[in-house]
Amino acid sequence: MRLKVYADRMSQPSRAVVLFCKSNGIDIEEVKIDLSKRQHLTPEFREINPMKQVPAIVDGRFKLFESHAIMIYLASVFPGVADHWYPADVFKRAKIHSVLDWHHSNLRHGAHTYVLNSTLGPALGQSLNPNAAAEAEKVLLASLAKIESVWLKGNGRFLLGSSQPSIADLSLVCEIMQLEVVDKKDHDRILGPHKRVLKWIDDTKNATAPHFDEVHSILLKVKEKLKKKHPDEAKNNIQSSRKTSLHSKM
Amino acid sequence: MRLKVYADRMSQPSRAVVLFCKSNGIDIEEVKIDLSKRQHLTPEFREINPMKQVPAIVDGRFKLFESHAIMIYLASVFPGVADHWYPADVFKRAKIHSVLDWHHSNLRHGAHTYVLNSTLGPALGQSLNPNAAAEAEKVLLASLAKIESVWLKGNGRFLLGSSQPSIADLSLVCEIMQLEVVDKKDHDRILGPHKRVLKWIDDTKNATAPHFDEVHSILLKVKEKLKKKHPDEAKNNIQSSRKTSLHSKM
CATH class of the missing domain: 3.40.30.10 (Glutaredoxin)
Structure with missing residues (x-):
């Protein structure tokens, strides 16, 4: 079965x-x-x-x-x-648990709340909330900074200095990819300064090709849908788009 | 060492x-x-x-x-x-991971945010926030209900129908115990209706005696300290205590 x-x-x-x-x-x-x-x-x-x-x-x-x-x-x-996804070694495994636990109240909390309150809420029956989005953005930015300074420290291409990805890389990268659906200016403002995060996303994408693009293709479709519904809005920055159309992005 | x-x-x-x-x-x-x-x-x-x-x-x-x-x-x-704390059995272990992951964004998020914004914030350099406390209380109440209807389902005294406690019991019970420091009326209003949760806390306390009381004794001390600082407030209900003294509970 x-x-x-x-x-x-x-x-x-x-x-x-x-x-x-x-x-x-x-x-x-x-x-x-x-x-x-x-x-x-x-x-x-x-x-x-x-x-x-x-x-x-x-x-x-x-x-x-x-x-x-x-x-x-x-x-x-x-x-x-393969072992690298969830190593049998007790020390490596413990560190992966640590990343995954940290993820819940930091990157996930920030990114999920931000995307929901800035963009996707209405599609799920919830109103957009610019204040909640702004608060969540702070958590998101702090989390991205911590990923660079703590989890991506070292010479490896993946989290915890590894040369191959683990389930933690998948979980965190898939979370960040959700930002693909937000307004381009917001996306670039949030992710642009985090060069190491961007390289790590690319490395994870390459390590899981061609499945990565296939699994994420839905985000591009949703993005196109949002653009068609609100062609002018796409040109605006975060402030104006938040002010003008809180309930209509999707 | x-x-x-x-x-x-x-x-x-x-x-x-x-x-x-x-x-x-x-x-x-x-x-x-x-x-x-x-x-x-x-x-x-x-x-x-x-x-x-x-x-x-x-x-x-x-x-x-x-x-x-x-x-x-x-x-x-x-x-x-002993094995019951974190069973080697892959199915039992998976269920414990599931409880622990669920905990982060549900019980922990609700209880932690509630206690911080209703009571302990000032001791940690943060203002009390009645609106945030009210929102967190909803998450907390929903989480307590889910513990009763999902995690404590079955005949065992502990989570997942077990006859002995796991690390998940410790994590979740220690979270709920934080409510000991909040106003008694609030504590009883939130926990009182959850009889099965109350019994489970008692069972966990008994299973880890005498360490449970020793580790939690600090909460009773803090509660006394709060009462001495605000003897009248302890008699008030949540609404009035929130309104009258947002920054002075500790």
């Missing part, structure tokens, strides 16, 4: 899990749970994940949710997964 | 790590990093944890931070730690 992955590729952690599976040749049945259609709120999906969030997996009789837990589980039960 | 644990017992994750060590007979040198004295911001502590947060450990040449990662590491390297 194939592993079932319940996912919406518009969700960062969903993309991380799907990308992990594809990069490791794990044969999956990807079941789309469309968040914009509230499919995560149905009684059927609640049987899969009572927390009503994607991603979730069903592996035979075993159900699991939370993307980090899922990737750790898959790395542990699929013998074909 | 003894394991060094850098902690402030006013911090929930610090207590979880110290309680884990004491419950497992791990001999530690507990180094107090007093958050109210900004000791986590010193250059010396930044060498231990560049994220400037407690807890953190130093085990010989190995440094680690993030409480979940620390407990997993300790359960993995200290042979005396």
Whole structure:
């Protein structure tokens, strides 16, 4: 029986899990749970994940949710997964847990809250909130700075000075990629100064090609959709776009 | 060389790590990093944890931070730690990871933000914020409900239907215990309806006696201190205490 992955590729952690599976040749049945259609709120999906969030997996009789837990589980039960994704070495593994735990209340909290309140909220039934977006941006910028000064320290191309990616690289990079859907000026203002982060995203993309682009292609489509809906807005800077159209970006 | 644990017992994750060590007979040198004295911001502590947060450990040449990662590491390297704290079974372990990941953006986010903005902020150099406290309370209440309906489902006394506690029980219970410092009426309003959570806290306390009370005794001291500073306020309900004294609870 194939592993079932319940996912919406518009969700960062969903993309991380799907990308992990594809990069490791794990044969999956990807079941789309469309968040914009509230499919995560149905009684059927609640049987899969009572927390009503994607991603979730069903592996035979075993159900699991939370993307980090899922990737750790898959790395542990699929013998074909190379060690670098989730090293057996207790010290390396501990450091990966540390990155993943840090991620929740820092990069994820900042990026997710920023994108939701600046751009994607209406598509998910929530209003945009410029104040919340501004607060989240501070957390996001501080997190990007910490990634450069702490997690990407050393000579390796990946987190923790590694020469090959781990599940932590996938999780954090997929989070940052969500910024592709925000206004270009905002995207460049936030990410532009973080050259090392940009190089690391490229390295992760190359290490997981061609799956990386395929899994992220949905973001480009959404971006185009936003541009068509609001062609003038795309030319404005963050201040004016926030002021003029808080509820209509998608 | 003894394991060094850098902690402030006013911090929930610090207590979880110290309680884990004491419950497992791990001999530690507990180094107090007093958050109210900004000791986590010193250059010396930044060498231990560049994220400037407690807890953190130093085990010989190995440094680690993030409480979940620390407990997993300790359960993995200290042979005396019983299996139930962090089971070797891949399915049980995966479920514990799932609880711990869920914890970050739900119970921890709600409880931590609530206590900080309703009570402890000023002691840490931050203003109280009743609106943020009210928003956080919603997350906290939803999280407590999910603990009862999802994580405590089944016949076991502990999370995931287990008959013995895991590191997830320690982490989540230590978080909830932080509510001991808030106004009694608020404490009872929030926790009172969650009978199963209250029983689980008691079960965790009994399973880790006498260390549980010892590690949490600091909260009672802080509570007394708050009462002495504001004897009238303790009699008021949440609304009036929020309105009358936003910056003076500690």
